[in-house]
Amino acid sequence: MIRASRDGDQDAFAALVRQHQRRVFRLAGRFFRRPEEVEEVAQETFLRAWMKLGTYRADAPFEHWLTRLCLRCSYDRLRQGKNEPEALEEDVESPAADPDARMEVAKLLAHLPPADRFVLVLLDGEGWSVAEIAERLGWTQVNVKVRAHRARKRLRRLLEEG
Amino acid sequence: MDCRTVRDRLMRSEGDGEAAAHLEACPECAAFVRRLALAREVLRQPAASPDAMEPDASFSLRVVQWLPRPAEVLGWAALRALPAAVVLVLALLWIGVSQPPSSPELRDLLADSPRPDVVLTYAALAPEAGP
Numbered sequence: 001m002i003r004a005s006r007d008g009d010q011d012a013f014a015a016l017v018r019q020h021q022r023r024v025f026r027l028a029g030r031f032f033r034r035p036e037e038v039e040e041v042a043q044e045t046f047l048r049a050w051m052k053l054g055t056y057r058a059d060a061p062f063e064h065w066l067t068r069l070c071l072r073c074s075y076d077r078l079r080q081g082k083n084e085p086e087a088l089e090e091d092v093e094s095p096a097a098d099p100d101a102r103m104e105v106a107k108l109l110a111h112l113p114p115a116d117r118f119v120l121v122l123l124d125g126e127g128w129s130v131a132e133i134a135e136r137l138g139w140t141q142v143n144v145k146v147r148a149h150r151a152r153k154r155l156r157r158l159l160e161e162g
Numbered sequence: 163m164d165c166r167t168v169r170d171r172l173m174r175s176e177g178d179g180e181a182a183a184h185l186e187a188c189p190e191c192a193a194f195v196r197r198l199a200l201a202r203e204v205l206r207q208p209a210a211s212p213d214a215m216e217p218d219a220s221f222s223l224r225v226v227q228w229l230p231r232p233a234e235v236l237g238w239a240a241l242r243a244l245p246a247a248v249v250l251v252l253a254l255l256w257i258g259v260s261q262p263p264s265s266p267e268l269r270d271l272l273a274d275s276p277r278p279d280v281v282l283t284y285a286a287l288a289p290e291a292g293p
Contacts, residue, residue, distance in 0.1 A: 010226050017222040025217050029210035038214050039221070046225045105200040117205075125205040152173050159197045160169075 002062060006053045017046050023063065024070050030121055031074045041077060045070040064136065071122075071137050078114035108158045116151035123148055165191050172198060 001019075004012035021042065028041040048069050056065050109117065122128050130148065134141045168184045168191055185192045208215060230238070270280045 010229060013229070014222045014226045017225050021217045021221055022215075025215045026208070029208045029215035031209055033209040033214075035210065035214035038210050039217070042217065042221070043225055043228060047228060050229050101196070102200050102204065105197050106204045108197075109201055109204055121205050124202045125207075155201065156169065156173055159194060159201060 002053070002056065002058070005050070006056075013050060016049075020063065020066055021046075024066065027067065027070045028074055030125060031078060031118060037077075041070070041073050044073045044077075048073065067136055068138060075115070075118055075137075078118055081114070105159075109155075111158060112151070112154060115147070116154050119144070119147045119151045120155060123151075169194060 001012045001016045005016055024042045024045050025038055028038045028045070032038050032041060045066065049066060052069070056062065112120070119133070122133050123130075128136070130141050130144045133139070134144045137144075163180050163184050165184075165188060168181045168188075171178070171181050172195055185195060268284075270276060271284050
């Protein structure tokens with residue numbers, strides 16, 4: 001399918017999309033609340049995949065390559081501020097014992113810069129290590145460590161002030 | 163152990179017995195650790211609802227409709243190559259303009275009716291460069 005897609009076969013690419021779309025939606029749904037945002041990021045991911053298929057080397061699984069594209073699309077969108085961070089947690093589900101406290105913390109988190117939240121979601125949400133984030137995003141480990149340090153510092157300040 | 167050290171450890175998920183003892187005695191740090199736990203819980207939850215993370219049946223068709231046709235891809239590639247092409251043209255123009263004027267001998271040689279002695283001299287010195 002990948003080879004046929006690379007040769008311009010759009011039916012093969014559609015099959016490739018169907019095979020991986022749930023993973024891409026799930027990952028995009030980590031960062032964006034509104035369904036249309038999630039779909040736009042997924043579309044952008046597959047569009048980039050189509051344009052860059054020629055650069056894919058089969059030495060790594062296709063899922064990893066696609067994950068990287070999706071993470072970069074999400075990161076770019078967050079950095080551009082296209083999402084609505086202030087509305088991010090308005091209707092957050094509250095299964096915790098103290099829903100008010102959880103809502104309060106969710107609102108605090110909405111004040112984090114998007115780049116910080118992105119790194120914290122990967123570290124604390126996905127549970128990825130620094131090495132895994134570096135590998136999946138194509139960043140250096142030092143870069144990830146610096147970003148994680150800054151993000152945690154801001155999170156701590158928010159929680160202390162809140 | 164002071165509050166700052168305890169919070170540093172908690173942020174790195176490195177709580178121990180000493181930190182636990184501090185938390186029992188310090189209500190502010192205890193409140194902080196509760197908020198931190200809630201923050202991590204929120205971060206573990208997806209931002210979107212489960213429905214939003216489920217693609218509908220026609221998603222792949224919509225993606226294919228959005229794919230650029232080969233001509234569009236070529237157009238974008240040409241657009242991306244435009245700055246390099248402009249630089250190349252300017253460089254060639256600059257090289258052309260900055261060339262030193264041709265020598266008087268060569269000008270004589272390329273004249274409409276070159277003198278026979280000039281042609282003979284030039285052919286003798288550089289036969290491969292003759293007109």
